[in-house]
Amino acid sequence: MVFLLTGTVVATHDTASGGEVWPARWTGPAIADKPAVLSGEPSPTGLRAITAATAGLLPAAGFLRLLHDEPQVRAHVLAALARDALAGRRELLHAVTLPAVARIASCLLDQDPQRRTAWPGTQDELARVLGLSRVTVNRALSRLTRAAAIQLTPGGITVTDRTRLAAFTAPGIR
Missing domain, CATH: 2.60.120.10 (Jelly Rolls)
Known part of the structure; x- marks a missing residue:
């Protein structure tokens, strides 16, 4: 143990x-x-x-x-x-059941909302945790950044708008 x-x-x-x-x-x-x-x-x-x-x-x-x-x-x-x-x-x-962008959004929303940085690791680490390729994660994060739902920082990924991010977890989002 x-x-x-x-x-x-x-x-x-x-x-x-x-x-x-x-x-x-x-x-x-x-x-x-x-x-x-x-x-x-x-x-x-x-x-x-x-x-x-x-x-x-x-x-x-x-x-x-x-x-x-x-x-x-x-x-x-x-x-x-x-x-x-x-x-x-x-x-x-x-x-x-979910496309990559929805899986990433859901993962970020599942993190402690009190923490400033929702994901303190790298994109490669996020890809490994979710079983996705780094390219897929990078594309999804770019889309979430353009939507002003997250911000990529040297320390990781910060959620800037939980409501916008949650919209990406809805059925039908591709």
């Missing part, structure tokens, strides 16, 4: 075409890849720090003992797993 104290790590997976996707991302404090530990099976993904990170390790048996012995920890982990499952379901639905 990886206890991420600070920083950001991603799960990595190589595609058949030689690309890489990041099906999960954690920013500390967080527990990375809880389902892999709880399933008892090896994870099909690797972990990579994409920012400076500090972490602690706990053997799977210790984590399972902690879940068994501490009701608050068990409740917290179950709630986190439920949120992750619902988010995964939503991401799968978006991946198969």
Whole structure:
């Protein structure tokens, strides 16, 4: 079990075409890849720090003992797993039903609205998280920028108008 104290790590997976996707991302404090530990099976993904990170390790048996012995920890982990499952379901639905610009708009809207920068990473990182090509992400971001919904900055992507951005998530947007 990886206890991420600070920083950001991603799960990595190589595609058949030689690309890489990041099906999960954690920013500390967080527990990375809880389902892999709880399933008892090896994870099909690797972990990579994409920012400076500090972490602690706990053997799977210790984590399972902690879940068994501490009701608050068990409740917290179950709630986190439920949120992750619902988010995964939503991401799968978006991946198969929404065009790229709508997927990107939805991803940016899902970020914490209190943070100034909705996406603090690069366009390449956003592409890997969403399983899109960098070119597709660049084109969609250009369209969202022209619509004055977002602004591209050296620090990432800032949402400038949530209402305009939300309009791109509506059915029929291409």
